[in-house]
Amino acid sequence: MLRMSKLAKTYRTDEIKTSALCPFDLEVKQGEFVAVVGPSGSGKTTFLNITGLLEQASEGQYWLDGVEVSTLGDKDKSRLRNEKIGFVFQSFNLIPELNIYDNVEMPLRYRKLSAAQRKERVEQALEQVGLAKRQSHFPSQLSGGQQQRVAIARALAGSPSFLLADEPTGNLDSKMASGVMSLLKEINQKGTTIIMVTHDLSQVAFASRVIEVKDGVINDVENYAQEIA
Numbered sequence: 005m006l007r008m009s010k011l012a013k014t015y016r017t018d019e020i021k022t023s024a025l026c027p028f029d030l031e032v033k034q035g036e037f038v039a040v041v042g043p044s045g046s047g048k049t050t051f052l053n054i055t056g057l058l059e060q061a062s063e064g065q066y067w068l069d070g071v072e073v074s075t076l077g078d079k080d081k082s083r084l085r086n087e088k089i090g091f092v093f094q095s096f097n098l099i100p101e102l103n104i105y106d107n108v109e110m111p112l113r114y115r116k117l118s119a120a121q122r123k124e125r126v127e128q129a130l131e132q133v134g135l136a137k138r139q140s141h142f143p144s145q146l147s148g149g150q151q152q153r154v155a156i157a158r159a160l161a162g163s164p165s166f167l168l169a170d171e172p173t174g175n176l177d178s179k180m181a182s183g184v185m186s187l188l189k190e191i192n193q194k195g196t197t198i199i200m201v202t203h204d205l206s207q208v209a210f211a212s213r214v215i216e217v218k219d220g221v222i223n224d225v226e227n228y229a230q231e232i233a
């Protein structure tokens with residue numbers, strides 16, 4: 005579970021202060037599928053990066069599965085991130101020089117796992133995204149939708165509690181996008197909590213909860229479909 009209390013983020017560059025996120029309280033329970041919506045520049049990526057321990061909040065407290073993260077040093081924070089969180093980005097972020105198998109195995113190398121355990125996890129993750137047969141191919145040999153499936157397999161191989169996705173279908177055509185969304189839904193139904201930033205209103209339907217960020221202010225939106233109608 006995630007719990008945030010009076011969390012806020014201000015960027016300071018030289019004399020300029022940008023308030024990216026105003027103080028907010030939020031709880032996300034295990035098994036939720038949260039869509040994060042809002043205009044460009046409203047703070048969605050900042051929210052996701054703080055949630056994923058890629059950035060630090062400037063105020064407030066954040067408990068990730070009971071651990072208050074501001075008390076952790078960099079090393080413990082990296083370990084916690086590696087253990088609990090999987091990331092999926094708009095731009096896939098696969099390593100072009102590595103084949104699919106090696107791409108998916110990459111984050112497991114930072115874990116205390118035997119080679120056999122790593123192999124089992126990689127194969128299971130690729131099986132889950134339907135790309136078991138493409139292990140020895142390189143990213144450039146796959147379609148965008150397939151590359152994003154590899155990125156999802158890479159995130160899943162670590163058995164994360166939370167999958168954080170930033171515009172996961174932003175670079176995909178609508179057919180590939182709907183394949184990726186169905187896969188995310190399936191992963192969520194197996195118990196992984198998902199927090200997904202999206203611009204695409206058709207994807208909000210996959211979520212069980214909608215959070216809107218507007219000028220750095222975070223709010224739950226009830227009846228999102230009615231609200232935009």
Ligand code: ADP
Pocket residue numbers: 015016017022023024042043044045046047048049050051
């Ligand atoms: P979104 O993801 O909704 O487009 P962001 O979270 O990227 O919004 O940005 C929120 C605000 O914080 C914007 O005003 C942006 O310019 C600012 N911001 C983001 N990252 C930085 C940074 N590293 N330094 C200064 N300002 C930043």
Ligand code: ADP
Pocket residue numbers: 049058093094095096097170171
């Ligand atoms: P964009 O939405 O501009 O295409 P991405 O979705 O790829 O960008 O990335 C969103 C944010 O996460 C950016 O601030 C980027 O710097 C950061 N990021 C992207 N990939 C990684 C990564 N592998 N590790 C850490 N941070 C990343």
